[in-house]
Amino acid sequence: MEHFAIVHAICRLALAQPTDALNFQVKRLADALEENGTVEDAAALRSLLKLSERSLEMTPRRLVPARGAAVPGETLLTTTILPADKETGTRLLEVAFPEETGRALPVFSEGLKRAAEQLVAEWSNAEALKGVGVTPTMSCLIVGPPGTGKTTLAYWLANQLGLPVVLARIDAMMSSFLGTSARNITQVFSFANRFKCVLVLDEFDSIAKMRDDPNEAGELKRVVNALLQNLDARKSVGVTIAVTNHPKLLDSAVWRRFEAQIQVPLPEFAARREIVRRYAEPCDFKDAEVAVLAAILDGCSGAEVEDFVRSYKKRNVLDPASASPIDSIRDVILLNDGRVSPEIKRIFSVDESSVISWLKNNSDLGLGVVEIASLTGKSKSTVSRLLNTKS
Structure with missing residues (x-):
């Protein structure tokens, strides 16, 4: 290969900080050189790849907290090589460790909060x-409108278990190549089954659509079938959300593959009021001011x-x-x-008496004249x- 010495030097410098995509492309180049008969050049690139892998193995490793020891599998490390799509080299998942998933539980109703806490209690009292x-419970389906805290709940649950989140990248898993999407799904599940982790499948409807949808081709059936088989195989291996x-x-x-099925609705007045308080900080809004903000946002997500x-x-x-x-x-x-609803916009755009009347008559607010x-x-x-005058 002409100018291979320059190409070799570029690869050596780049592999000092390797990524999955970079390793994939260097391997592709080595394979192409070998097919063209440039065996020595291909061998030189493969040697660089081996050195890169060896340096990763020698890097100090950060361990995951031991709270998730009840879940079988190997410990997932920051240096673990993540699976990628074979055609494009695109990474199929992302990993977030417990120190990165320490989000607060979203503001939920008391009933929904107790349901989430029950799952944590189950994991803490397995014996x-x-x-x-x-x-x-090893599998949980969380459904609800956008912006209601579903993904945050999934991360919170993983954090309570003390395990890293393996977040499947649905966009990377789905491919236009026949059979590739099903293969990518199997890759993601195989990886999650190997390690102690919580597998999170966000935007789940993208890979779990009804198989009788007339607008979808036969590839959808292969994807859903692969998904069902992998969900069944994971039941006794790890937590899936x-x-x-x-x-x-x-x-x-x-639906039948998920033991727990949680509906996260739009927040009621009391929950909206607490959300306003949480995100108002460090500003010091009066109680009545907080209540009005919660009242005008009826029908909104968190x-x-x-x-x-x-x-x-x-x-x-x-x-x-x-x-x-x-x-x-x-x-x-x-x-x-x-x-904001059309009714609220109308009230606040008419005149002061309309707003004052609404403030007085809103049953959630209970405001007095003062x-x-x-x-x-x-x-x-x-x-x-x-x-x-209004009355």
């Missing part, structure tokens, strides 16, 4: 469960509430003394048009007069 002939925004798209056979509160904080920091809380909320509504006066920047007598 007690074994005494009555049952085992901890699947997440989807579209439960109606899932094949009926997929993520949408967070986005609205972020806009509201910006408004207060940039111009803290120029407007009442209600005037600030009115301004922020204009920046969050898609997050609190409404503070929120609107009006006097108590003005608020009373507008309420009497």
